[in-house]
Amino acid sequence: MIRSAEPAVLRPNYDRERLKPRILHIGFGAFARAHLLVYVDEVLRKTDGDWGVCAVRLNSGAEELTALDSADHLYTVAEVDDGGITARSVGAVVATCHPKRDGADALFARFEDPDLSIISLTITEKGYCQKDGELDLDHKGIQADLATPEGPGTAIGYLVEGLRRRKEKGLGGVTLLSCDNLPNNGAVCRNVVLAFAQRRDPGLVRWISENVSFPSAMVDRIVPALDDEGRAVLRSVLEGKDDPNGIVCEPFRQWVIEDEFAAGRPDFDLAGAQLTDDVRPFEEMKLRMLNGSHSFIAYLGALAGHETVSACMNDASFRAATFGLMMKEQAPTLSMPEGVDLDAYARALIARFSNSRLKHRTTQIASDGSQKLPQRMLESVRYHMRTGGDWPRLALGIAGWMAYCRGKDDHGNPLPLNDPMAEKLADIAMTTEDGVEYVREVLERSGVFTPMLSEDTGFRTRIAAAYRSLRENGARGAVGALSSD
Ligand code: NAI
Ligand code: CS2
Numbered sequence: 001m002i003r004s005a006e007p008a009v010l011r012p013n014y015d016r017e018r019l020k021p022r023i024l025h026i027g028f029g030a031f032a033r034a035h036l037l038v039y040v041d042e043v044l045r046k047t048d049g050d051w052g053v054c055a056v057r058l059n060s061g062a063e064e065l066t067a068l069d070s071a072d073h074l075y076t077v078a079e080v081d082d083g084g085i086t087a088r089s090v091g092a093v094v095a096t097c098h099p100k101r102d103g104a105d106a107l108f109a110r111f112e113d114p115d116l117s118i119i120s121l122t123i124t125e126k127g128y129c130q131k132d133g134e135l136d137l138d139h140k141g142i143q144a145d146l147a148t149p150e151g152p153g154t155a156i157g158y159l160v161e162g163l164r165r166r167k168e169k170g171l172g173g174v175t176l177l178s179c180d181n182l183p184n185n186g187a188v189c190r191n192v193v194l195a196f197a198q199r200r201d202p203g204l205v206r207w208i209s210e211n212v213s214f215p216s217a218m219v220d221r222i223v224p225a226l227d228d229e230g231r232a233v234l235r236s237v238l239e240g241k242d243d244p245n246g247i248v249c250e251p252f253r254q255w256v257i258e259d260e261f262a263a264g265r266p267d268f269d270l271a272g273a274q275l276t277d278d279v280r281p282f283e284e285m286k287l288r289m290l291n292g293s294h295s296f297i298a299y300l301g302a303l304a305g306h307e308t309v310s311a312c313m314n315d316a317s318f319r320a321a322t323f324g325l326m327m328k329e330q331a332p333t334l335s336m337p338e339g340v341d342l343d344a345y346a347r348a349l350i351a352r353f354s355n356s357r358l359k360h361r362t363t364q365i366a367s368d369g370s371q372k373l374p375q376r377m378l379e380s381v382r383y384h385m386r387t388g389g390d391w392p393r394l395a396l397g398i399a400g401w402m403a404y405c406r407g408k409d410d411h412g413n414p415l416p417l418n419d420p421m422a423e424k425l426a427d428i429a430m431t432t433e434d435g436v437e438y439v440r441e442v443l444e445r446s447g448v449f450t451p452m453l454s455e456d457t458g459f460r461t462r463i464a465a466a467y468r469s470l471r472e473n474g475a476r477g478a479v480g481a482l483s484s485d
Helices: 030-034 038-044 062-070 104-111 142-148 155-168 185-198 202-211 226-238 280-304 309-313 315-333 342-353 367-385 392-404 423-430 435-444 457-483
Strands: 020-026 051-056 075-082 084-091 093-097 118-121 175-178 217-220 247-248 252-256 274-277
Touching: 020 038, 020 093, 020 104, 020 155, 020 185, 020 342, 030 038, 030 247, 038 051, 038 084, 051 217, 062 093, 075 226, 084 226, 093 104, 093 252, 104 155, 104 252, 118 155, 142 185, 155 185, 155 202, 175 185, 185 202, 217 280, 226 247, 252 280, 252 423, 280 315, 280 342, 280 367, 280 392, 309 315, 309 342, 315 342, 315 367, 315 457, 367 392, 367 457, 392 435, 392 457, 423 435, 435 457
Parallel strands: 020 051, 020 118, 051 093, 075 247, 118 175, 252 274
Antiparallel strands: 075 084, 217 252
């Protein structure tokens, strides 16, 4: 890979004419472009495989897909850190599809393609329409799709109708490969698909159970939403040209996948992926030590006025508190295989978070907190409550989320609340006095905290105390008080 101050762009070295749409990726956003597609591209560079990708988005993004069509489905990934820029042109995409642009039947035709082997997903945590790992039957989109299954609106509705049509055509099974930050993401995907199918066609449940695999996977690469600085980086390697599908990311990437593929897979291991029969320890390690710290930084950093993750790492109090969260409150909850060095992992995370070439906005990570807190912070809190461990940083992170949901930082500047629960959270903020009453209402009405937590006096007292510290000292002061622990 070329890495220099004035980098060229590594072009595909494989025959793209040979590629078939064997992977249907739903949710062709920033992460997919910089992670899954890079792994596939890397495999194609090392083998004579035919693993092409059909890129799908369901809601927004039709224009970007049309631009990709016009660019012969090529786009650029630029990896940046303080050592420079490494750029590649990814050639693995062979087609695009957007139901709002092409019609739902065009997407269903993709499910009926005999070449299809894998349906991969990056649809965000909220895309699974799940609650506690099961299909949320109160979800308005699910209710609508159960009423009109041939014209779905949710990813789950599309998946089940697509699989039904595949079954009706007498075609073979496929793998549904979730690449989202959910614990046991494969099992969650299976649960919601089967629960929806059960209400659609019980015979379909049997076919899916016998023919479709749902491997879980831990996915990792820090890929911020593209901003003007990112577009400038891309122009710097593309001789001034823009690439609407280009993306900028960190050099690091990791993928740990359960090796359960019903209809084959690319040799992902040749691209550095780890195939395993138990991804759970790696998933918990990453979701708690990386993502839990990300959310801690996001809420408390945004409240303190820090725009990016790297800015928080330049703040000694935040850096120390983040490392303390990783090692004193997240690492103790993990059961890792022999030889995994969590101290080294934490230090590597701090270095990755400190990448000043990546503008990873605290407000971006702050989005969808109602979908993220359970696996990133609350599971660890439950562990400490069971074992008598201390959890001051987790308490402050949870309090930080609550304060963030009131929509203003410590200086009175507005904060964007992007969350499937935004309406309810905003209503609670508007109808309660800030302080103890607000904390109580969020605990009881947000739907984020199970009764085991929200009704626990010790938990309520800890969160209320952390929230009071936050309001009395501000985020920077409250975080600073932590790092002396
Ligand atoms: P993005 O906003 O660029 O793309 C999100 C994709 O999901 C878009 O195609 C969007 O249309 C689709 N989507 C959003 N809400 C949906 C819904 N309710 N139903 C169906 N589709 C929906 O975001 P990005 O960066 O690609 O991240 C997507 C997911 O990838 C994350 O939520 C996370 O689970 C995972 N991920 C992201 C990483 C990153 O650093 N960006 C790193 C590791 C995992
Ligand atoms: C971030 C993740 O936005 C967020 O919630 O914590 O997207 C994070 O960048 C990735 O999980 C890193 O692998």
